Amino acid sequence: MTQPNITGKTRVHFLIGSPIAQVLAPGWLTERMRNANYDGMLVPLHIQKGNLESALPVLKAMPNVDSILITLPHKFGASDFCDRLSERAKVLGAINAMRREPDGTWFGDNFDGAGLIAGILKAGRSIADKRIFMVGAGGAGSSIAVSMLEEGASYLTFHDLNKTNEQALYEKLAAAYPGRVRVGTSVPPDTDIVVNATSSGLRDSDPLPIAPDELTAKMTVADVITDPVPTRILEAAASRGCFTRDGTHMLDGQIGLLFDFMTAHVHA
Amino acid sequence: MTQPNITGKTRVHFLIGSPIAQVLAPGWLTERMRNANYDGMLVPLHIQKGNLESALPVLKAMPNVDSILITLPHKFGASDFCDRLSERAKVLGAINAMRREPDGTWFGDNFDGAGLIAGILKAGRSIADKRIFMVGAGGAGSSIAVSMLEEGASYLTFHDLNKTNEQALYEKLAAAYPGRVRVGTSVPPDTDIVVNATSSGLRDSDPLPIAPDELTAKMTVADVITDPVPTRILEAAASRGCFTRDGTHMLDGQIGLLFDFMTAHVHA
Numbered sequence: 001m002t003q004p005n006i007t008g009k010t011r012v013h014f015l016i017g018s019p020i021a022q023v024l025a026p027g028w029l030t031e032r033m034r035n036a037n038y039d040g041m042l043v044p045l046h047i048q049k050g051n052l053e054s055a056l057p058v059l060k061a062m063p064n065v066d067s068i069l070i071t072l073p074h075k076f077g078a079s080d081f082c083d084r085l086s087e088r089a090k091v092l093g094a095i096n097a098m099r100r101e102p103d104g105t106w107f108g109d110n111f112d113g114a115g116l117i118a119g120i121l122k123a124g125r126s127i128a129d130k131r132i133f134m135v136g137a138g139g140a141g142s143s144i145a146v147s148m149l150e151e152g153a154s155y156l157t158f159h160d161l162n163k164t165n166e167q168a169l170y171e172k173l174a175a176a177y178p179g180r181v182r183v184g185t186s187v188p189p190d191t192d193i194v195v196n197a198t199s200s201g202l203r204d205s206d207p208l209p210i211a212p213d214e215l216t217a218k219m220t221v222a223d224v225i226t227d228p229v230p231t232r233i234l235e236a237a238a239s240r241g242c243f244t245r246d247g248t249h250m251l252d253g254q255i256g257l258l259f260d261f262m263t264a265h266v267h268a
Numbered sequence: 269m270t271q272p273n274i275t276g277k278t279r280v281h282f283l284i285g286s287p288i289a290q291v292l293a294p295g296w297l298t299e300r301m302r303n304a305n306y307d308g309m310l311v312p313l314h315i316q317k318g319n320l321e322s323a324l325p326v327l328k329a330m331p332n333v334d335s336i337l338i339t340l341p342h343k344f345g346a347s348d349f350c351d352r353l354s355e356r357a358k359v360l361g362a363i364n365a366m367r368r369e370p371d372g373t374w375f376g377d378n379f380d381g382a383g384l385i386a387g388i389l390k391a392g393r394s395i396a397d398k399r400i401f402m403v404g405a406g407g408a409g410s411s412i413a414v415s416m417l418e419e420g421a422s423y424l425t426f427h428d429l430n431k432t433n434e435q436a437l438y439e440k441l442a443a444a445y446p447g448r449v450r451v452g453t454s455v456p457p458d459t460d461i462v463v464n465a466t467s468s469g470l471r472d473s474d475p476l477p478i479a480p481d482e483l484t485a486k487m488t489v490a491d492v493i494t495d496p497v498p499t500r501i502l503e504a505a506a507s508r509g510c511f512t513r514d515g516t517h518m519l520d521g522q523i524g525l526l527f528d529f530m531t532a533h534v535h536a
Contacts, residue, residue, distance in 0.1 A: 141283035
């Protein structure tokens with residue numbers, strides 16, 4: 001590097017979470033900003049669990065800060081500090097991004113699921129009118145489910161070994177998208193898109209989250225896991241002729257969406 | 269740039285002030301950190317005047333933040349948020365840097381004057397036992413005066429057209445360094461080091477802050493102004509054979525001191 005690239009005019013964006021050492025978005029999004037000749041950076045801030053309520057008003061009050069990204073454990077709490085939420089964020093009650101609007105208010109959205117969808121759309125495939133099967137009803141799964149249904153998926157079948165998460169997500173979805181959701185543990189034969197939204201596959205010894213013999217060549221199979229890539233279930237899917245998308249496609253899709261969201265209102 | 273250089277492990281340092289667009293330290297110090305293979309960055313934060321009291325406790329509570337630099341208008345207010353102050357910071361009642369110590373407490377110091385001194389020391393000249401003449405008793409002048417006396421200068425003569433500032437600084441210095449300070453408007457013939465700590469010289473039309481015919485070749489003449497460089501008074505001093513130091517030497521000296529202060533306790 002030959003010249004300083006942070007100045008007093010550099011626009012500041014934060015990523016808050018606890019822990020914070022594992023996050024990758026600051027490097028990726030700062031690079032994306034530089035490639036777009038946007039003078040900004042994404043700064044990781046370790047905000048501990050009990051400190052969100054004192055920290056967010058302070059961060060929002062800084063005029064050179066344009067947006068705040070949110071990771072665990074603050075995705076639910078941060079939504080209370082927005083003046084307005086996207087439809088999917090309302091259904092989920094959780095956000096992973098908020099930004100200052102031109103009128104000074106803050107708008108929150110949730111791109112966790114949209115990133116996976118963007119990865120599928122970018123490959124020239126659609127979500128509208130498709131039948132979805134998903135395993136996993138935690139944070140990622142919930143966001144994927146809502147985003148799929150909002151994007152026009154005709155039907156979602158899902159389940160989770162954690163029955164509390166499963167029930168909570170079912171209730172949210174059934175209220176927001178009546179008649180389009182059901183709980184089920186096996187892949188219906190007419191499924192178009194299969195999603196693993198569990199952490200099963202992080203380790204070689206993990207059981208497969210989906211039975212491979214329920215997959216057929218016309219299905220698209222997507223996984224949220226970014227390491228290892230591909231997971232064993234994606235390898236099994238590919239060997240059956242399925243089109244596959246791994247966790248890096250989801251992340252890549254989300255980086256683009258987040259960049260657009262964060263820099264939507266460029267300041268002089 | 270070919271790879272992302274911000275990660276979740278990057279140590280974060282802040283520079284707080286209002287306004288903030290004019291600051292240069294974030295670029296310089298971040299570059300200095302990179303050159304030293306220290307994974308950190310200095311992030312400019314626009315903290316408005318009334319927000320210091322709510323902001324500082326929040327910033328101090330972030331475990332991935334190691335230090336906070338302070339510029340106008342917060343240099344006085346920030347000292348109240350330190351558990352311990354350097355001697356010169358105590359005399360001044362103002363800080364421009366604070367850091368977290370290994371025991372979790374915060375230590376504040378003031379490097380505004382030390383930067384000018386470092387520039388002189390780096391040129392192989394000393395402050396100890398030297399007689400100083402200074403014009404200007406604002407923030408920069410106050411810090412330079414205290415730092416000079418703490419560094420062992422034998423005597424300081426100074427004045428300021430703003431008599432309130434002049435009186436306030438005189439009282440601080442007379443109490444902390446009795447018998448070594450006096451107010452005077454002309455350069456005593458036995459002066460070793462002459463300092464312009466006013467903004468006179470920023471514009472070509474400014475009057476000279478010091479009468480050139482009071483300067484002799486044995487004197488070192490230093491100026492705090494970084495643009496233009498050299499100022500007219502430094503040109504006049506050089507033409508009389510004086511050794512001169514301009515504002516960029518002071519800034520360069522301060523960057524080194526701040527870097528050492530900010531990274532004194534390196535975290536894994």
